[in-house]
Amino acid sequence: MAFVNVPSREIFLKIVYYGAGLCGKTANVEHLHARAPAAARGNLVSLKTESERTLFFDFMPLEVGQIRGYRVRLHLYTVPGQVFYKASRKLILKGVDGIVFVVDSQSARLEANLEAFEDLGDNLAELDESLREIPSVVQYNKRDLPEIEPVSRLRALLNPMGAPEVESAAKSGVGVMETLQAVSRGVLQKMGGRKVA
Numbered sequence: 001m002a003f004v005n006v007p008s009r010e011i012f013l014k015i016v017y018y019g020a021g022l023c024g025k026t027a028n029v030e031h032l033h034a035r036a037p038a039a040a041r042g043n044l045v046s047l048k049t050e051s052e053r054t055l056f057f058d059f060m061p062l063e064v065g066q067i068r069g070y071r072v073r074l075h076l077y078t079v080p081g082q083v084f085y086k087a088s089r090k091l092i093l094k095g096v097d098g099i100v101f102v103v104d105s106q107s108a109r110l111e112a113n114l115e116a117f118e119d120l121g122d123n124l125a126e127l128d129e130s131l132r133e134i135p136s137v138v139q140y141n142k143r144d145l146p147e148i149e150p151v152s153r154l155r156a157l158l159n160p161m162g163a164p165e166v167e168s169a170a171k172s173g174v175g176v177m178e179t180l181q182a183v184s185r186g187v188l189q190k191m192g193g194r195k196v197a
Contacts, residue, residue, distance in 0.1 A: 096129070138165045
């Protein structure tokens, strides 16, 4: 849920990148951090295991403009993809304003994608939330690799809510900014129905 700081006239929005391990969540956030103007971004905080996977989250406040005289700052998080970090993933989802579900397009990763999608639904349900109520984007990542699933099949399995979609190759930056813009647009449109003092 958006946090509004009236004295500083700032709105903080939480965007969470969710998906299976090694699907490209961290690659998205690292690319955004590297390309964002220094004045608009905060430090990128990464907690990683010995194998260089994201353990808890990447967090990067990014300023994206104003709404009714309030500066809007996005806090970008990724969740650990490994199934044994379920409690951490649920904690990171708490208070989420927008979700990017990152799909690893490789055929060999289809089962991991399905498991991550089910886990997302379970965690949201435990938080009394629903993916249908939270602005979200489905990013079909790794479209530049061989042996990938057709987007039509991935859509049928992983986007039943008809969320906006972006095809990407996050390591090279393709589709990364478009994904952030799409989820931000959804969050800001939803906020448009809320009154900001």
